[in-house]
Amino acid sequence: MVETEHYDIVVFGGGKAGKTLAMDQASAGRRVAVVEAGMIGGSCINIACIPTKALVRSAQLVELSHHTATLGLSKSGPVALDMSRVAARTAEIVAGMVALNRAAFEASGFELLLGWGRFVDPRTIEVETEAGPRRVTGDRIYLNLGTKAAIPPIPGLREADPLTHVEALLLEILPTRLLVIGGGYIGMEMAQAFRHLGSEIVVIEAGPQLAAREDADVAAAIGGLLERDGIELVFNSRVAEVSGHSGTDVMVRLEDGRTFSGTHVLVAAGRTPMTGGIGLDIAGVDLTERGFIRVDETLKTSAAGIWAMGEVAGSPMFTHVSLDDYRVAKSGIAGGTYNTAGRMVPYVVFIDPEFARVGLSETEARKAGIAYRLAKMPMDIVPRARTLGERTGFMKALVAADDDRILGFAMLGVQAGEVMAVVQMAMLGGLPYTALRDAILAHPTVSEGLGMLFARVPPGR
Numbered sequence: 209m210v211e212t213e214h215y216d217i218v219v220f221g222g223g224k225a226g227k228t229l230a231m232d233q234a235s236a237g238r239r240v241a242v243v244e245a246g247m248i249g250g251s252c253i254n255i256a257c258i259p260t261k262a263l264v265r266s267a268q269l270v271e272l273s274h275h276t277a278t279l280g281l282s283k284s285g286p287v288a289l290d291m292s293r294v295a296a297r298t299a300e301i302v303a304g305m306v307a308l309n310r311a312a313f314e315a316s317g318f319e320l321l322l323g324w325g326r327f328v329d330p331r332t333i334e335v336e337t338e339a340g341p342r343r344v345t346g347d348r349i350y351l352n353l354g355t356k357a358a359i360p361p362i363p364g365l366r367e368a369d370p371l372t373h374v375e376a377l378l379l380e381i382l383p384t385r386l387l388v389i390g391g392g393y394i395g396m397e398m399a400q401a402f403r404h405l406g407s408e409i410v411v412i413e414a415g416p417q418l419a420a421r422e423d424a425d426v427a428a429a430i431g432g433l434l435e436r437d438g439i440e441l442v443f444n445s446r447v448a449e450v451s452g453h454s455g456t457d458v459m460v461r462l463e464d465g466r467t468f469s470g471t472h473v474l475v476a477a478g479r480t481p482m483t484g485g486i487g488l489d490i491a492g493v494d495l496t497e498r499g500f501i502r503v504d505e506t507l508k509t510s511a512a513g514i515w516a517m518g519e520v521a522g523s524p525m526f527t528h529v530s531l532d533d534y535r536v537a538k539s540g541i542a543g544g545t546y547n548t549a550g551r552m553v554p555y556v557v558f559i560d561p562e563f564a565r566v567g568l569s570e571t572e573a574r575k576a577g578i579a580y581r582l583a584k585m586p587m588d589i590v591p592r593a594r595t596l597g598e599r600t601g602f603m604k605a606l607v608a609a610d611d612d613r614i615l616g617f618a619m620l621g622v623q624a625g626e627v628m629a630v631v632q633m634a635m636l637g638g639l640p641y642t643a644l645r646d647a648i649l650a651h652p653t654v655s656e657g658l659g660m661l662f663a664r665v666p667p668g669r
């Protein structure tokens with residue numbers, strides 16, 4: 209009989225929210241255990257954000273190397289790609305961040321139980337550690353279990369052994385021709401990175417555009433960018449069947465009969481929550497229709513004393529949102545009221561150049577019946593974009609029709625993520641758009657373009 213060990217707090221799943229809460233609470237003197245299947249630091253640093261951005265960096269430099277002549281640099285021959293070195297660099301960056309995380313975990317004093325966990329009674333989690341099973345319970349239990357790549361039920365897809373982001377990030381040989389199923393965040397980032405590294409790419413997207421949440425003009429600009437890179441985009445297309453084997457040769461047949469052959473297929477078609485087979489029903493934790501954990505604005509689940517955070521709780525799928533879920537949980541422990549309602553969630557798609565957005569899109573404003581004024585400007589007129597030789601893209605802002613609040617900002621362009629943060633700060637501070645229009649912004653920076661953009665806002669009513 210395995211004895212149950214009691215903690216003040218048990219964190220089940222060590223993602224961004226969970227590990228941060230565990231370190232915070234352990235440092236404050238509470239007895240804390242974290243149950244984690246094996247990824248020290250969670251998915252972001254091991255298999256998601258960080259390794260993808262490392263890959264993107266190599267890809268950017270390969271792409272830039274094709275344009276060195278325009279910058280006045282001659283090269284003796286084409287840049288040679290060593291894909292195994294690219295993979296090794298990615299692995300080194302991951303290992304470094306895992307080591308940093310491990311050290312911070314140890315310094316905080318929480319107990320890390322490595323192994324697969326599942327509820328065996330309403331408040332007890334059994335963990336399959338290497339040394340055998342252990343059982344833990346806590347006064348408070350926090351679920352931060354994350355998601356995994358969804359594999360749509362397409363005949364032949366599973367049998368084709370498709371790549372997901374996990375395997376794609378480990379490739380030591382560049383795919384000759386990569387078929388990407390899904391034109392969302394992962395599809396866009398991976399498709400362009402592998403294209404820049406030298407693969408032929410076809411992206412097959414079920415919907416009418418890339419980046420489903422964006423305005424049509426924004427999605428069209430992103431699509432145009434990828435097409436100029438030589439990526440073939442196929443929209444409104446459902447895959448009927450996959451045959452062959454990813455890694456050698458594989459074929460995708462669409463419902464309309466068209467076929468695409470490649471050496472590899474990558475699935476980037478959304479995410480499945482890690483809620484199956486771990487006894488959440490035993491714990492009385494209700495799920496939504498899509499299998500995510502049902503939570504309220506304080507991240508409380510249907511089971512008393514159990515909260516859920518991050519992607520598994522249906523929070524927007526970004527590391528910075530999982531971090532904010534930690535703040536909600538921490539506030540709850542301290543008797544505070546901070547919750548998930550009305551959060552401003554920025555995001556950046558790390559294509560080259562970046563796409564970034566914060567606040568409302570035109571589509572969302574119209575749907576919510578919010579009247580707005582629109583300013584849009586090509587990046588081409590921003591002096592810094594010219595000196596950098598990165599003239600592609602635009603900035604776009606929505607300002608309230610009847611006052612000067614900034615409602616939303618979108619940018620496709622060099623350093624878009626950094627520029628977006630400037631606008632986000634203005635929005636958080638409640639500044640009118642005129643503050644950015646009239647600010648003395650350093651010349652020549654990319655952010656200087658904000659002055660030019662907001663000067664284009666039409667007069668209000």
Ligand SMILES: Cc1cc2nc3c(=O)[nH]c(=O)nc-3n(C[C@H](O)[C@H](O)[C@H](O)COP(=O)(O)OP(=O)(O)OC[C@H]3O[C@@H](n4cnc5c(N)ncnc54)[C@H](O)[C@@H]3O)c2cc1C
Nearest residue numbers: 221223224245250251256257325353354518519525526527
């Ligand atoms: C390819 C890719 C790129 C991304 N890029 C970005 C980006 O650039 N920026 C950004 O903000 N977001 C990005 N994201 C999203 C981001 O990775 C997640 O939103 C973020 O990691 C937060 O995850 P989380 O805290 O919900 O859980 P996770 O970090 O996924 O943690 C969940 C943990 O639970 C563990 N676990 C699950 N089940 C069990 C079990 N039964 N027993 C024990 N342990 C278990 C898992 O091992 C895992 O470590 C990306 C995602 C992907 C897939």
Ligand SMILES: NC(=O)c1ccc[n+]([C@@H]2O[C@H](COP(=O)([O-])OP(=O)(O)OC[C@H]3O[C@@H](n4cnc5c(N)ncnc54)[C@H](O)[C@@H]3O)[C@@H](O)[C@H]2O)c1
Nearest residue numbers: 360390391392393394395412413414476477478525556557
């Ligand atoms: N830079 C970032 O912040 C970043 C990067 C990568 C991932 N992420 C997060 O991870 C999440 C998951 O990314 P994702 O790209 O897997 O999902 P996604 O929801 O962004 O995109 C999935 C796409 O696949 C399409 N699709 C679904 N089934 C399909 C099918 N059978 N055939 C063709 N197309 C199909 C959908 O229409 C959709 O456009 C994102 O929502 C995002 O929040 C963030």
